[in-house]
Amino acid sequence: MEKSKVMTHEKFGEKSFQTIIGNLLRYGVWISLSVAFIGGIVYLMHHGNDIEDYSVFKENDRNIFEVITAVVNGVISGSGEFLIFFGIILLFLTPVFRVLLSLFSFLIEKDYLYVIITLIVILIIITSISFGFSH
Amino acid sequence: MTILTFTLIMLLGAFLAGFIGSLSGLGGGIIIIPLLTIILDVDIHYAIGAALVSVIATSSGSAAAYVKEGITNMRLGIFLEIATTIGAVCGALLSTIAPTSFIAVLFGLTLIFSAINSLRKKEEHIVLESSPLAKNLKLQGTYPTHDGQVVSYGTKNVIGGFSMMGIAGMMSGLLGIGSGAFKVIAMDNIMRIPFKVSTTTSNFMMGVTAMASSVIYIQKGYIEPGICMPVVIGVLFGAMAGAKILVRTNPKKLRIFFACLIFVLAVNMVYNGINGKI
Numbered sequence: 001m002e003k004s005k006v007m008t009h010e011k012f013g014e015k016s017f018q019t020i021i022g023n024l025l026r027y028g029v030w031i032s033l034s035v036a037f038i039g040g041i042v043y044l045m046h047h048g049n050d051i052e053d054y055s056v057f058k059e060n061d062r063n064i065f066e067v068i069t070a071v072v073n074g075v076i077s078g079s080g081e082f083l084i085f086f087g088i089i090l091l092f093l094t095p096v097f098r099v100l101l102s103l104f105s106f107l108i109e110k111d112y113l114y115v116i117i118t119l120i121v122i123l124i125i126i127t128s129i130s131f132g133f134s135h
Numbered sequence: 136m137t138i139l140t141f142t143l144i145m146l147l148g149a150f151l152a153g154f155i156g157s158l159s160g161l162g163g164g165i166i167i168i169p170l171l172t173i174i175l176d177v178d179i180h181y182a183i184g185a186a187l188v189s190v191i192a193t194s195s196g197s198a199a200a201y202v203k204e205g206i207t208n209m210r211l212g213i214f215l216e217i218a219t220t221i222g223a224v225c226g227a228l229l230s231t232i233a234p235t236s237f238i239a240v241l242f243g244l245t246l247i248f249s250a251i252n253s254l255r256k257k258e259e260h261i262v263l264e265s266s267p268l269a270k271n272l273k274l275q276g277t278y279p280t281h282d283g284q285v286v287s288y289g290t291k292n293v294i295g296g297f298s299m300m301g302i303a304g305m306m307s308g309l310l311g312i313g314s315g316a317f318k319v320i321a322m323d324n325i326m327r328i329p330f331k332v333s334t335t336t337s338n339f340m341m342g343v344t345a346m347a348s349s350v351i352y353i354q355k356g357y358i359e360p361g362i363c364m365p366v367v368i369g370v371l372f373g374a375m376a377g378a379k380i381l382v383r384t385n386p387k388k389l390r391i392f393f394a395c396l397i398f399v400l401a402v403n404m405v406y407n408g409i410n411g412k413i
Binding site: 015018019021022023025026028029032033036037039040043044047048049050051052054055056057058059060061062063064067081082084085087088089091092094095096098099102111113114117118120121124125127128129131 | 175
């Protein structure tokens with residue numbers, strides 16, 4: 001009796017986390033794309049008649065914090081281009097939130113092996129950010 | 136070309152890429168890159184950046200439904216993400232130093248491989264007994280079928296699958312694609328996971344894998360808003376339209392047609408890459 005109670009409780013926990021993660025992914029995509037779309041309209045209103053030149057790659061070497069500062073300032077000043085960029089950053093954050101949610105889910109289930117595995121994934125992502133500083 | 140014309144052409148092209156990608160099972164990202172580089176003369180780095188953004192959008196969008204239905208094996212996904220994220224970071228760093236022609240040739244070859252792989256007959260295989268390592272990692276699972284039954288499955292050859300996932304992640308970081316073909320090899324052929332679970336789990340993992348390389352892409356300037364906006368919106372809606380048709384028809388003949396089309400694009404990429412035209 002006691003045991004079955006615990007099991008249904010755990011099952012409920014896992015199931016509701018699946019629903020939360022599912023919703024997060026869905027709304028994350030729609031919100032970020034709406035932002036990018038609005039940015040696109042603003043961008044086209046100002047630059048629609050400019051001539052594009054995407055055939056030559058201009059390499060940047062900005063670290064992620066410089067980029068984010070530029071994006072925030074750009075959005076405040078109403079730049080369509082940076083509003084698109086902001087939407088894209090929101091899109092990139094969706095999987096990050098998903099990883100954090102799974103971390104909580106494993107913590108609640110007391111599955112410490114998977115808490116560690118999830119932390120390793122987070123560590124790798126943080127390491128990838130640091131490559132922006134090294135060169 | 137003005138930016139407005141370019142955006143409208145991109146939007147249409149990306150819609151077609153998402154549509155074909157969804158029907159052929161190859162994914163929209165892998166088709167948008169030749170479209171941008173060969174037809175619209177966009178630099179391959181921008182094409183890779185835009186493809187990666189569309190990969191995150193389509194994979195998160197479709198993963199949402201599968202996670203809710205309980206088909207996705209989240210433990211398996213998160214465990215294998217260790218391999219794909221390490222691979223993706225290495226791949227993205229490699230793409231910043233590799234010559235453009237090398238990337239073009241490698242991309243063409245990957246495209247050929249994926250097209251052939253999409254035509255291969257898929258057999259369902261379920262192992263019941265997991266290997267000891269798989270048991271320790273709790274990688275076995277269950278999934279619901281359409282008629283309400285629950286199927287249990289086991290997993291084997293964890294190390295082999297993990298290594299193949301590292302390669303899948305590297306290709307993803309290097310080329311901005313979801314590298315579904317490599318992931319399916321790792322999960323279906325090596326780890327013996329049922330087809331339904333492996334495709335949905337691969338989809339679930341793509342967002343985080345792409346995220347690991349996207350940070351490097353942003354810092355290096357691969358993400359060009361003017362290209363990404365029409366691409367990501369077009370690919371997403373194209374993929375949704377394709378998924379609707381997939382439910383109703385069995386697109387075997389379409390698959391062969393698209394595989395041939397993709398093959399021609401791929402040969403074109405390899406040729407241009409070798410001649411230094413990309």
